[in-house]
Amino acid sequence: MEFILEDISEAEVARRRGVYTPLTDTVRDLVDAVIRTEVSEDALDDARRRIAEVVADLRSKQMDGPYGVRHTRQNTGMAWGNAVIGVRNALAPPLDVVHVDDGVRSDFTLGAAYEGPPGCVHGGVCAMLLDHLLGNAASTEGPCYTGTITIRYLRPTRLGALSARAWVTERTGRKLYAKGTISDAEGVTCEAEGVFIVPRSAVDTPAVRWSQG
Numbered sequence: 001m002e003f004i005l006e007d008i009s010e011a012e013v014a015r016r017r018g019v020y021t022p023l024t025d026t027v028r029d030l031v032d033a034v035i036r037t038e039v040s041e042d043a044l045d046d047a048r049r050r051i052a053e054v055v056a057d058l059r060s061k062q063m064d065g066p067y068g069v070r071h072t073r074q075n076t077g078m079a080w081g082n083a084v085i086g087v088r089n090a091l092a093p094p095l096d097v098v099h100v101d102d103g104v105r106s107d108f109t110l111g112a113a114y115e116g117p118p119g120c121v122h123g124g125v126c127a128m129l130l131d132h133l134l135g136n137a138a139s140t141e142g143p144c145y146t147g148t149i150t151i152r153y154l155r156p157t158r159l160g161a162l163s164a165r166a167w168v169t170e171r172t173g174r175k176l177y178a179k180g181t182i183s184d185a186e187g188v189t190c191e192a193e194g195v196f197i198v199p200r201s202a203v204d205t206p207a208v209r210w211s212q213g
């Protein structure tokens with residue numbers, strides 16, 4: 001389990017981000033369209049055929065295995081396959097995490113692809129987002145892994161515009177305790193607390209700025 005050095009400039013990171021982001025956004029749009037389409041079954045079959053052609057084009061040149069967790073010499077993180085922030089991952093909600101004074105926050109919109117209860121965000125999706133954000137808040141001095149996380153669902157989280165934040169409450173050796181919340185326009189819908197651990201093997205790994213994906 002290794003982080004990969006991608007020896008490219010910050011300008012090249014930005015250029016590649018600019019190339020992949022619209023592609024990933026279009027695939028996200030495709031996912032939403034498939035969930036909500038009401039076109040005829042013939043039209044669906046035609047769509048499937050055309051999408052399969054695009055998949056075959058993309059597969060004509062592929063890397064082995066997952067994208068991995070990469071970083072530049074300037075320690076800019078490129079976790080572009082990541083399930084929450086991956087620039088190349090259409091399954092990832094489009095989560096853009098920013099550092100704020102007391103931790104991290106993100107404003108985002110969750111649509112039909114994230115539904116659990118009717119019109120509401122799946123509880124597992126809330127847990128995934130909070131896990132990432134708490135982990136991100138705890139990872140400022142080095143990569144942290146989730147040890148234990150507890151989520152309390154206060155009321156349903158409706159699909160739509162949401163925000164989340166996370167912050168570190170305490171540090172004891174390699175253990176960082178963090179808390180976080182997801183909120184809609186009426187306030188907090190669920191909250192989390194967890195312990196994140198800097199693995200023994202990673203104590204000398206430099207902190208990487210993961211927030212920009």
Ligand SMILES: CCCCCCCCCCCCCC(=O)SCCNC(=O)CCNC(=O)[C@H](O)C(C)(C)COP(=O)(O)OP(=O)(O)OC[C@H]1O[C@@H](n2cnc3c(N)ncnc32)[C@H](O)[C@@H]1OP(=O)(O)O
Binds near residue numbers: 082137175
């Ligand atoms: C993930 C990277 C992605 C990069 C993208 C960027 C994003 C950043 C955001 C990332 C967010 C995404 C995050 C993800 O998705 S991380 C993915 C989900 N998490 C994992 O897969 C973790 C799997 N477990 C492990 O690797 C090890 O067990 C760890 C590293 C956790 C500890 O193994 P290690 O050998 O180092 O530990 P130790 O035995 O020396 O114990 C040390 C201390 O820790 C205490 N302890 C141990 N285990 C637990 C536990 N489960 N709960 C609570 N406490 C625990 C233990 O009592 C002791 O305390 P004390 O006795 O000293 O008081």
